[in-house]
Amino acid sequence: MAKNCRFTVATHICAVIALAPERAVTSDDAAGSVNTNPVVARRILAALARAGLVSSQRGPSGGYRLALSPQEIDLAAIARAIDGAEGPVFAPHAPNPVCPVGRGIQPLLTEIVRRADGARLAELAKTRLSDIVARLAPPSSG
Amino acid sequence: MAKNCRFTVATHICAVIALAPERAVTSDDAAGSVNTNPVVARRILAALARAGLVSSQRGPSGGYRLALSPQEIDLAAIARAIDGAEGPVFAPHAPNPVCPVGRGIQPLLTEIVRRADGARLAELAKTRLSDIVARLAPPSSG
DNA sequence: TTAATTCGTAACCAACTAGGTTGCGAGAAA
DNA sequence: TTTCTCGCAACCTAGTTGGTTACGAATTAA
Numbered sequence: 044m045a046k047n048c049r050f051t052v053a054t055h056i057c058a059v060i061a062l063a064p065e066r067a068v069t070s071d072d073a074a075g076s077v078n079t080n081p082v083v084a085r086r087i088l089a090a091l092a093r094a095g096l097v098s099s100q101r102g103p104s105g106g107y108r109l110a111l112s113p114q115e116i117d118l119a120a121i122a123r124a125i126d127g128a129e130g131p132v133f134a135p136h137a138p139n140p141v142c143p144v145g146r147g148i149q150p151l152l153t154e155i156v157r158r159a160d161g162a163r164l165a166e167l168a169k170t171r172l173s174d175i176v177a178r179l180a181p182p183s184s185g
Numbered sequence: 186m187a188k189n190c191r192f193t194v195a196t197h198i199c200a201v202i203a204l205a206p207e208r209a210v211t212s213d214d215a216a217g218s219v220n221t222n223p224v225v226a227r228r229i230l231a232a233l234a235r236a237g238l239v240s241s242q243r244g245p246s247g248g249y250r251l252a253l254s255p256q257e258i259d260l261a262a263i264a265r266a267i268d269g270a271e272g273p274v275f276a277p278h279a280p281n282p283v284c285p286v287g288r289g290i291q292p293l294l295t296e297i298v299r300r301a302d303g304a305r306l307a308e309l310a311k312t313r314l315s316d317i318v319a320r321l322a323p324p325s326s327g
Numbered sequence: 328t329t330a331a332t333t334c335g336t337a338a339c340c341a342a343c344t345a346g347g348t349t350g351c352g353a354g355a356a357a
Numbered sequence: 358t359t360t361c362t363c364g365c366a367a368c369c370t371a372g373t374t375g376g377t378t379a380c381g382a383a384t385t386a387a
Contacts, residue, residue, distance in 0.1 A: 047274045047298055048274075048275070048278060048345085048346090049345080049346095050298070051274055051275060051278070051290075051294045051298065052278060054290070054294060055280060055286060055287070055290050055294070058286050058290060059284070059286050062285075062286060067362095069361090069362070069363090070362080070363070071362090075281060075284065076280065076281050076284040076286050076287045077278060077280060077281070077287070078278055078279055078280055078281045078287070079278060079346075079347080080346075080347055080348070081363095082346095082347075082348070082349090082365090083345090083346060083347070083348095085363065085364070085365090086345095086346090086365095088363090089363095089364075089365090099362090099363060099364090100354095100355080100362085100363085101353075101354045101355055101356095101361085101362050101363045101364085102354060102355030102356050102357095102360085102361060102363085103355070103356045103357070103360065103361040103362070104355090104356070104357095104361080104362090105354090105355070105356085105361070105362050105363070106362075106363085107363090118297065132189050132190075132193055133190070133193060136190060136193070136194060136220055136221060136375095137220060138197060138218065138219060138220055139217060139218050139219070139220045142201070142218040143204075143321065143322070144197060144200050144201050144204060144218050144321060145197070145218045145219070145220070147320070147321045148193075148196070148200060148317070148321060151317060151320055151321070152193045152196060152197070155260065155309070155312055156189055156192075156193070158308050159305045159306075159308045159309050160305070161308075162304040162305055162307065162308035163301045163302070163304055163305040163308075164301075165304065166300050166301045166303075166304035166305075167297070167301050170297055175290070175293060178289070178293055179285065179286060179289045179290060179293070180285070190374085190375090191374080191375095209333095211332090211333065211334090212333080212334070213333090221375075221376080222375075222376055222377065223333095223334095224335095224336090224375095224376075224377075224378090225374090225375060225376070225377095227333095227334065227335070227336085228335095228336090228374095228375090230334090231334095231335075231336090241333090241334060241335090242333085242334080242383095242384080243332085243333050243334045243335085243382075243383045243384055243385095244331090244332060244333055244334085244383060244384025244385050244386095245331065245332040245333070245384070245385045245386070246332080246333090246384090246385070247332070247333050247334070247383085247384070247385085248333075248334085249334090
């Protein structure tokens with residue numbers, strides 16, 4: 044599926060957790076809101092936990108809580124947690140070093156792709172989890 | 186592999202074509218510079234042709250030429266040609282409509298992802314194919 | 328007309344990613 | 358001890374991508 048999907052599911056789950064600060068959210072709860080399987084939710088949550096965005100607790104009354112406040116979590120942090128380490132731009136293609144284009148284009152495009160990804164993350168960083176939560180539960184919008 | 190790979194290969198091939206304006210570049214030529222198979226190059230070139238960036242000619246002395254000048258082709262156009270139509274952000278997940286988060290988050294995240302992709306393309310649009318070519322063959326840099 | 332060249336594309340395979348599912352061990356609370 | 362919950366491995370399916378072979382269609386040239 045689209046790589047967007049893991050990101051949107053992760054953000055969705057973070058919003059669910061943020062909206063229930065008084066309790067731990069189980070992978071069953073999260074999966075129910077996202078409409079997927081608890082194991083899939085746990086796989087996403089494991090990536091968020093590795094990035095330090097959520098913490099987990101096993102056993103009865105266990106589940107997941109935010110490790111930072113919703114104001115401290117922006118969507119770029121979630122995207123980075125989900126996407127993992129950036130791989131080399133050119134795998135598996137080593138351009139032909141005999142060709143002048145093959146020789147010179149790799150550093151050019153590596154830098155360009157890096158800047159493009161940076162622009163995407165900068166845009167995502169403009170929105171914090173607290174903004175998402177506020178727009179989901181607008182203050183007295185009725 | 187990384188989706189970056191198709192984009193970098195496409196840009197690489199466009200640069201090869203731009204550097205040989207006096208002749209048509211065959212899929213064999215392009216594949217040789219990229220270090221891949223002619224059929225793979227033709228698949229990339231088919232996407233570029235559908236987007237109107239290159240034109241093709243069959244038969245002896247045939248091959249590919251740019252359909253626009255290198256100044257008129259920016260890297261966002263190449264990325265759009267390669268990525269194809271943008272799919273729905275949420276496939277295959279329809280969030281649970283019973284959950285308040287599932288109900289409200291879809292339009293929020295659709296807009297956010299759209300803006301993030303737009304920021305990436307805007308960054309790519311800053312570089313034109315002519316810029317790539319100029320940096321590959323710097324004017325009297327020795 | 329015939330031959331050679333080149334693209335267009337289908338078919339198949341391998342590798343990788345992702346989601347879905349089952350199962351089970353580890354940790355924690357009642 | 359029992360129950361709940363995460364952590365994680367294992368397996369399946371589906372989709373994307375690259376690599377390869379093959380062949381038809383278009384074009385050029387002899």
